[in-house]
Amino acid sequence: MAKRRKVGNLLALAVLSALVQRPMHPYEIAAALRGWGKDQDMDLKWGSFYTVVRNMDKHGLIAAVESVREGRRPERTVYRITDAGHAEMVDWAAELVSTPAREHPHFRAGLSVLAVLHPDEVTRLLRRRLELLEHDVTAARDTLAEHLKTLPRLFLVELEYDLAMREAEAAWVRSLVAELTSGEYPGLDLWRSAHETGEMPAELTELAERTRATE
Structure with missing residues (x-):
């Protein structure tokens, strides 16, 4: 069973993968992830982006380096990945690659x-x-x-x-x-009959009852 991570949102993994390149502020991170098409690879919930970044900072996976201001834009905090964040990123990536997970397409x-x-x-x-x-x-x-x-x-x-x-x-x-x-296809006639007569064939009814009884 996979261990419970401090920040389990895949968006956190995406952020770490961006910061391993260089320190960035959140706007740069989001722009980089979109540019790399990471939202095609993972189910990234952009509405929680800044919350995820704050939680990662809280848990020591990333750390503030400096705050910068460009023109009249609000001050932005630049983050770097920490040693703990790097270890988490590597461990998480290894888990995703090595361990099949139950998905529901x-x-x-x-x-x-x-x-x-x-x-x-x-x-x-x-x-x-x-x-x-x-x-x-x-x-x-x-x-x-x-x-x-x-x-x-x-x-x-x-x-x-x-x-x-x-x-x-x-x-x-x-x-x-x-x-x-x-x-x-096995059972095709029974399947067709159920729709064309509006009645469930006895064979399928009995099978359904047996299946329910074993649950």
Whole structure:
């Protein structure tokens, strides 16, 4: 079980990854994270940004270096990463890379209630999803190839991962559509009957009751 971190918001990890480059004030940090596309890699809640920065300072993960003023703008505090913050960043990154975490994608949620849809409708919807996935895969390949012209692969590995996940999902959806279209999908007749008659087949009712009894 992962240890409880002093500041568990992934935004904190993003801030540490920015400050490891050089000391910055919060506005610079936010601009850097947006420029690097970190909000595409992590679920960053920008509304809590300054609260996260203050909490990190409180817990000794970052420390104020100086306060600066540019023109008539309010005074800004420049922060640096501390030794404790560096250790936390490395440990956190290692945990994220090494330890699979249970996630709840929207697609999985939809699949969990797939039976509420008619199988013909499911086939249509999955074909639409497959079109979008194939478009995403093509765009992701082009984007990765373009970035590889100017950036080391090390800084693009998350794009490789996104591409691999999209390709794997597209392959799985394609195979599911093929089973539904050919009629080879197990229990397809019962599923179709439930929607066309408005009555749950006895086989499915009994299965649901057995499953509930074992919980």
